[in-house]
Amino acid sequence: MIPPSPYPVPHHSTARRPAWTSLPPALRAAVADRLGAPVVAARTAGxxxxxxxxxxxxxxxGGQVFVKAASTAEQPHLVDWYAREAAILARLPGGLPVPRPRWTLSEAGWFALGLDALPGRIPRLPWESTELTATLTGYARVAAALAEPPAELTGLGLPHLADLARQDILWWEEVAAGREPPPVSPAGTLDRLDELVALESRLPGYAAGATGLIHGDLRADNVLVDPAGRAWFCDWPWLCHGPPWFDLVTLLLSAYADGLDADALFADHPASAGAPADALDASLAALAGYHLVNAATPAPLSAHQRWSGTQALGWLARRQGWC
Structure with a gap:
């Protein structure tokens, strides 16, 4: 039905960001003051x-810091995300391969977050076996540490995947009810609409009993591999209560697209232990609908969502014997 396919846009060059020199002078001065020395170079994240x-x-x-910043007037949602990420990173269990926050500041109508600079780069796609192994091993460690999260972290009032699914992830039911137009999707998709609705509807129930926390947006471009081959995990504003196998599914979409045995990678990973028998299928159905319905966004996000939805649907179709 849907064969695996390469990533449509180089995942290290998807962002459209302002340059350091375009930021308000007062903000740049405040950042430099916080750093204790003038900024001599800025490498924008792609x-x-x-x-x-x-x-x-x-x-x-000779110092380095990774800085995120957004305008409070023009990008209030990003300000909220960066502030939430700062609070989360400060409370994650010690010793995990994650960046730690150094400071936050507000200046000239902007909010800025300074993080430890991590040595490394985004994994290459198609996945290299050593980097995929390092990433899966690193996530197993993160998932184990978040299985029983500290009270200072859960005290932030983090959302639950079950609620997020009901509010914003389950879209096939909306399509079936006529409340959402059918997405642009591979031929034969709508012939399976009843099955897609039934599968995605199981996700909230499966996620409801989870007491641990998950990253919530685990993708290859939220991973850095350092010179020693160790994986680090970035971008944490979507931390939520949920089962770790959901993170594993979102990460392994790219492995499926590379033609790897994603079923075996999922089944063999510690994060899938105790998952319901069709948890993978329920997650794939939900992710397919979420990405395909929301693919009418500006490029390059639209290309990413269409690709992600298509790969999730293709993986599910193969598992279900639809092709």
């Missing part, structure tokens, strides 16, 4: 799908 400022800043004294 990955991601937001328009917020994100760059690795180097200072005259």
């Amino acid at each position: 990955a991601g799908f937001t328009s917020g400022f994100a760059a690795l800043l180097s200072t005259a004294d």
